[in-house]
Amino acid sequence: MSAVVKQQRSASEAPPVTQMLADFVASHASRGWSDAVEAEAHRTFMNWVGCAIGPSQHDSVATTLGAVMELSPAPQASLLGRAEKVDISNAALINGISSHTFDFDDTHLRTIIHPAGPVAPAALALAEHIGSSGRNLIDALVLGIEVSCRVGNAMYPDHYLRGWHITGSTGMLGSAAACSRLLKLDADRTAMAIGIAASQPIGVREQFGTMTKPFHPGGAAKAGLMAALMARHGFTASPRALEAPRGLMPIVSDKTDYAEITERLGQTWEVSLNTYKPFACGIVIHPSIDGCVQLRNAHGLKAEMIRRVVLRVHPLVLELTGKKTPSKGLEGKFSVYHSCAAGIIHGRAGEEEYSDAVVTSADVVALRSRVEAVIDTKVPEDAADVSIETTDGRTLHVYVEHAIGSLARPMTDAQLRAKFVDQSAPVLGAERAARAADIAARIADFPTVKELIASCTIGR
Amino acid sequence: MSAVVKQQRSASEAPPVTQMLADFVASHASRGWSDAVEAEAHRTFMNWVGCAIGPSQHDSVATTLGAVMELSPAPQASLLGRAEKVDISNAALINGISSHTFDFDDTHLRTIIHPAGPVAPAALALAEHIGSSGRNLIDALVLGIEVSCRVGNAMYPDHYLRGWHITGSTGMLGSAAACSRLLKLDADRTAMAIGIAASQPIGVREQFGTMTKPFHPGGAAKAGLMAALMARHGFTASPRALEAPRGLMPIVSDKTDYAEITERLGQTWEVSLNTYKPFACGIVIHPSIDGCVQLRNAHGLKAEMIRRVVLRVHPLVLELTGKKTPSKGLEGKFSVYHSCAAGIIHGRAGEEEYSDAVVTSADVVALRSRVEAVIDTKVPEDAADVSIETTDGRTLHVYVEHAIGSLARPMTDAQLRAKFVDQSAPVLGAERAARAADIAARIADFPTVKELIASCTIGR
Numbered sequence: 001m002s003a004v005v006k007q008q009r010s011a012s013e014a015p016p017v018t019q020m021l022a023d024f025v026a027s028h029a030s031r032g033w034s035d036a037v038e039a040e041a042h043r044t045f046m047n048w049v050g051c052a053i054g055p056s057q058h059d060s061v062a063t064t065l066g067a068v069m070e071l072s073p074a075p076q077a078s079l080l081g082r083a084e085k086v087d088i089s090n091a092a093l094i095n096g097i098s099s100h101t102f103d104f105d106d107t108h109l110r111t112i113i114h115p116a117g118p119v120a121p122a123a124l125a126l127a128e129h130i131g132s133s134g135r136n137l138i139d140a141l142v143l144g145i146e147v148s149c150r151v152g153n154a155m156y157p158d159h160y161l162r163g164w165h166i167t168g169s170t171g172m173l174g175s176a177a178a179c180s181r182l183l184k185l186d187a188d189r190t191a192m193a194i195g196i197a198a199s200q201p202i203g204v205r206e207q208f209g210t211m212t213k214p215f216h217p218g219g220a221a222k223a224g225l226m227a228a229l230m231a232r233h234g235f236t237a238s239p240r241a242l243e244a245p246r247g248l249m250p251i252v253s254d255k256t257d258y259a260e261i262t263e264r265l266g267q268t269w270e271v272s273l274n275t276y277k278p279f280a281c282g283i284v285i286h287p288s289i290d291g292c293v294q295l296r297n298a299h300g301l302k303a304e305m306i307r308r309v310v311l312r313v314h315p316l317v318l319e320l321t322g323k324k325t326p327s328k329g330l331e332g333k334f335s336v337y338h339s340c341a342a343g344i345i346h347g348r349a350g351e352e353e354y355s356d357a358v359v360t361s362a363d364v365v366a367l368r369s370r371v372e373a374v375i376d377t378k379v380p381e382d383a384a385d386v387s388i389e390t391t392d393g394r395t396l397h398v399y400v401e402h403a404i405g406s407l408a409r410p411m412t413d414a415q416l417r418a419k420f421v422d423q424s425a426p427v428l429g430a431e432r433a434a435r436a437a438d439i440a441a442r443i444a445d446f447p448t449v450k451e452l453i454a455s456c457t458i459g460r
Numbered sequence: 461m462s463a464v465v466k467q468q469r470s471a472s473e474a475p476p477v478t479q480m481l482a483d484f485v486a487s488h489a490s491r492g493w494s495d496a497v498e499a500e501a502h503r504t505f506m507n508w509v510g511c512a513i514g515p516s517q518h519d520s521v522a523t524t525l526g527a528v529m530e531l532s533p534a535p536q537a538s539l540l541g542r543a544e545k546v547d548i549s550n551a552a553l554i555n556g557i558s559s560h561t562f563d564f565d566d567t568h569l570r571t572i573i574h575p576a577g578p579v580a581p582a583a584l585a586l587a588e589h590i591g592s593s594g595r596n597l598i599d600a601l602v603l604g605i606e607v608s609c610r611v612g613n614a615m616y617p618d619h620y621l622r623g624w625h626i627t628g629s630t631g632m633l634g635s636a637a638a639c640s641r642l643l644k645l646d647a648d649r650t651a652m653a654i655g656i657a658a659s660q661p662i663g664v665r666e667q668f669g670t671m672t673k674p675f676h677p678g679g680a681a682k683a684g685l686m687a688a689l690m691a692r693h694g695f696t697a698s699p700r701a702l703e704a705p706r707g708l709m710p711i712v713s714d715k716t717d718y719a720e721i722t723e724r725l726g727q728t729w730e731v732s733l734n735t736y737k738p739f740a741c742g743i744v745i746h747p748s749i750d751g752c753v754q755l756r757n758a759h760g761l762k763a764e765m766i767r768r769v770v771l772r773v774h775p776l777v778l779e780l781t782g783k784k785t786p787s788k789g790l791e792g793k794f795s796v797y798h799s800c801a802a803g804i805i806h807g808r809a810g811e812e813e814y815s816d817a818v819v820t821s822a823d824v825v826a827l828r829s830r831v832e833a834v835i836d837t838k839v840p841e842d843a844a845d846v847s848i849e850t851t852d853g854r855t856l857h858v859y860v861e862h863a864i865g866s867l868a869r870p871m872t873d874a875q876l877r878a879k880f881v882d883q884s885a886p887v888l889g890a891e892r893a894a895r896a897a898d899i900a901a902r903i904a905d906f907p908t909v910k911e912l913i914a915s916c917t918i919g920r
Binding site: 247 | 504519520522523524527529531532533534537547548549559568615622625628656658659660661663664665666667669670671672675676689690692693695696697698704706707708710711720
């Protein structure tokens with residue numbers, strides 16, 4: 001049986017998931033979930049806003065904005081961390097790009113989807129423009145994330161292994177769903193919106209390391225928003241655009257486990273499985289940094305008190321982040337040595353600790369030369385064994401079973417707030433950053449998103 | 461060897477086609493091809509303009525315009541056949557949608573790509589806005605079509621069989637290339653534009669029969685235009701976005717014959733292989749209609765002179781277009797009986813002959829009941845054996861070896877012009893339609909596209 005025939009046979013037996021998802025998005029009750037899910041949705045939203053503000057002056061944003069300004073866009077929706085307003089479709093694009101630029105946003109670990117990236121910027125731009133309540137915004141966010149992560153669950157890992165950047169190649173569905181909800185489209189028009197979006201998977205993994213990587217969630221946000229607007233006006237698509245033999249899913253994945261979409265839909269919530277990065281680098285070195293910061297804080301360590309640091313780590317750590325002597329900020333992200341040294345000296349590893357200045361600073365360079373990493377196949381990927389020998393002869397030790405930020409050891413609300421302020425204070429100023437954090441953390445209580453936008457933008 | 465490993469191994473040996481195409485687009489001489497190629501480029505352009513004007517009042521256009529107007533777009537570029545102007549990215553979208561709405565546009569038979577659909581609307585919108593010459597517009601069109609059709613050649617048929625609507629899933633590359641050329645980007649920025657576009661393949665075949673089918677070329681046009689604008693401002697992508705192991709081509713096709721891209725690049729021209737439909741229906745029934753119209757014209761036939769029509773046809777004709785008694789315009793496109801009856805009565809089978817009115821008109825209904833179709837496995841797919849028995853006892857016969865509009869029997873310039881006027885006169889009025897045809901047919905001689913736009917729009 002040829003691959004194409006197999007694809008078509010299995011797809012012809014698929015349940016009508018496009019319509020099922022549309023029915024769900026159009027009809028599920030507002031705040032129709034537990035307090036825990038509601039809280040996680042707010043953590044997801046707050047983390048995303050901070051991650052969009054942090055890189056708001058970055059080249060990835062500035063160059064896209066340059067292109068968008070060539071369209072003379074109407075000032076409909078705000079760019080987070082900036083003064084400009086652009087049309088809603090391009091606000092979704094740019095805020096989406098910004099939020100993934102530092103790769104510091106949220107992660108749905110089961111699929112490696114960054115769930116908020118394509119959904120939140122589209123929903124926020126639309127909410128600002130049409131005057132949606134915070135409640136409706138959070139509803140749209142939860143439902144949109146449910147759609148993209150369930151489609152992701154059905155296709156992961158094959159879809160990702162084939163080379164798709166799954167955040168952008170499922171995210172346009174979540175964006176279309178969220179925007180349909182905010183526009184109060186009925187189930188049939190929502191199915192059209194999801195259907196139009198299904199023709200626009202965005203993102204191939206070859207782009208990693210270029211600005212087009214963060215373009216993927218931004219592009220998906222824009223595509224989904226436009227799909228919802230088109231559906232609102234009566235544009236049509238196949239109501240089986242996801243699951244038909246020549247629909248999206250069989251085309252982009254050999255694995256299409258539709259039960260991942262249909263089972264317990266509306267009862268379990270993918271947003272509750274969301275995680276947030278405490279450190280602005282690949283997740284594989286988080287346990288090592290975590291251990292170093294723990295020992296630093298517990299023992300009041302300073303660089304000059306340290307004779308050497310010995311990390312026992314999973315083989316992947318050195319494979320991916322074994323760079324001994326990084327000379328630029330970005331290279332620092334691929335160096336467990338730099339990351340641990342910076343963590344000990346600065347007590348954190350945010351985007352600033354991956355600046356050129358910190359990566360080349362004398363104190364960090366000196367300490368990183370005293371960091372050793374040893375492969376230990378008995379150490380799992382999300383663990384690390386960290387020993388620090390002090391100049392006065394002590395050996396301090398911690399075994400990190402699950403790094404901070406993992407599902408087993410989530411960041412606390414206070415830590416998430418600190419991450420938000422760390423990223424946004426340099427852009428907004430400390431006072432506004434604090435106010436923005438307060439509002440984002442309980443956005444569902446606000447009648448509109450106006451106050452949030454006012455606190456997250458500058459120069460008005 | 462797993463499929464993924466195989467994909468990565470073959471891709472790692474790929475030549476640097478992204479950069480090669482970019483170098484070609486940025487540096488190939490203006491009008492660096494034969495007179496025949498130049499003439500075919502103009503035929504492609506004129507045919508496309510007519511196909512975009514014809515459906516300009518259709519729901520697919522009106523609904524998209526409704527969505528776009530929600531963005532309060534700046535009036536930068538015109539919509540063909542209409543009075544409105546919108547921003548260049550959405551003018552590319554809407555004119556692209558319009559041009560494929562009746563499925564009456566051009567066909568690159570080797571790949572079933574509709575080459576102009578994603579390239580021409582992006583290039584025209586940009587040319588109007590930045591004041592490009594007609595010469596530069598035609599250069600951009602030829603080069604853009606070369607890029608998408610060569611990438612299509614490299615992946616066809618696997619890519620299409622898998623379910624991709626190849627027009628939209630290669631078209632964004634052609635659009636990015638054409639717009640890069642118009643913007644005079646250097647080779648490196650052109651590579652970035654093609655790279656950004658490579659993350660945005662648009663279109664799955666499940667959408668056939670819905671408005672999302674014509675969305676595919678329109679969406680591709682818009683994506684490519686935005687990619688070029690972003691590249692102009694310094695946005696980055698992988699310079700191996702097409703051919704790297706996790707680049708576009710290995711991800712969306714098992715067949716990646718890179719020689720189709722590299723060999724004789726700049727020496728042979730895919731636009732010279734373009735064809736144009738004389739009839740507004742699936743190509744499989746074109747030989748039958750052609751035969752009927754030939755006999756009609758040769759013998760001055762009228763419906764009442766005909767006792768019966770006997771078609772001997774390839775099996776696919778009845779499989780795809782065997783509908784005996786269509787009751788709506790669209791169903792008429794799937795009826796060889798209606799198509800031949802309308803062809804005999806009206807002497808043509810344009811979009812009007814597939815209106816509800818003509819499909820249900822008494823004369824056509826009466827004649828179609830006297831049309832018989834017989835499967836003959838000896839008749840090739842692009843041929844038809846047509847006999848007409850007259851009421852006065854004659855049997856008229858023609859064997860159509862290659863239908864009009866095929867590569868072997870291309871439409872003449874006069875026929876293409878008539879097709880243009882047929883489509884555009886109802887929208888523009890006869891005088892303007894004639895003027896538009898004159899200008900489109902020699903657009904490279906015009907210092908700007910202003911006169912063309914003035915003749916192709918209304919209500920100004």
